[in-house]
Amino acid sequence: TMGNTNPVGAGRVDATKVRTEGDFANPRVEQVGNEYVAYVQAFSFGYLPMEMKFKAGQKVTFYLTSPDVQHGFHVERTNINVQVIPGEIAKVSYTFTAPGEYRIICNEYCGIGHANMLSKIIVEP
Numbered sequence: 001t002m003g004n005t006n007p008v009g010a011g012r013v014d015a016t017k018v019r020t021e022g023d024f025a026n027p028r029v030e031q032v033g034n035e036y037v038a039y040v041q042a043f044s045f046g047y048l049p050m051e052m053k054f055k056a057g058q059k060v061t062f063y064l065t066s067p068d069v070q071h072g073f074h075v076e077r078t079n080i081n082v083q084v085i086p087g088e089i090a091k092v093s094y095t096f097t098a099p100g101e102y103r104i105i106c107n108e109y110c111g112i113g114h115a116n117m118l119s120k121i122i123v124e125p
């Protein structure tokens with residue numbers, strides 16, 4: 001593993017408008033040169049995009065926020081572990097070196113659907 005995985009604050013956002021305005025209203029992965037930028041919503045109870053694909057060896061910068069309550073964004077088998085707080089944008093970068101599937105799990109208790117709050121990253125060779 002490599003890359004800076006200490007999440008940093010990357011600004012604020014109006015949580016009531018996350019679903020309707022700005023980058024997070026269009027959750028997506030963008031390829032920018034040899035890197036990726038991902039805009040991710042963590043919501044009750046899931047993540048958008050529902051699935052993300054990256055090529056191994058290319059840096060990914062995730063921007064994360066929540067439109068409702070606090071969630072987690074933990075990518076298994078990595079040290080990506082972010083608290084996603086409504087009204088705040090968290091930023092974390094990571095370079096996946098090993099191809100495979102990586103589950104995303106929520107590790108902040110967020111309500112009745114918490115245990116089913118899952119998503120997936122696919123890293124291609």
Ligand code: CUA
Binds near residue numbers: 044045071109111115
């Ligand atoms: Cu979202 Cu627990």
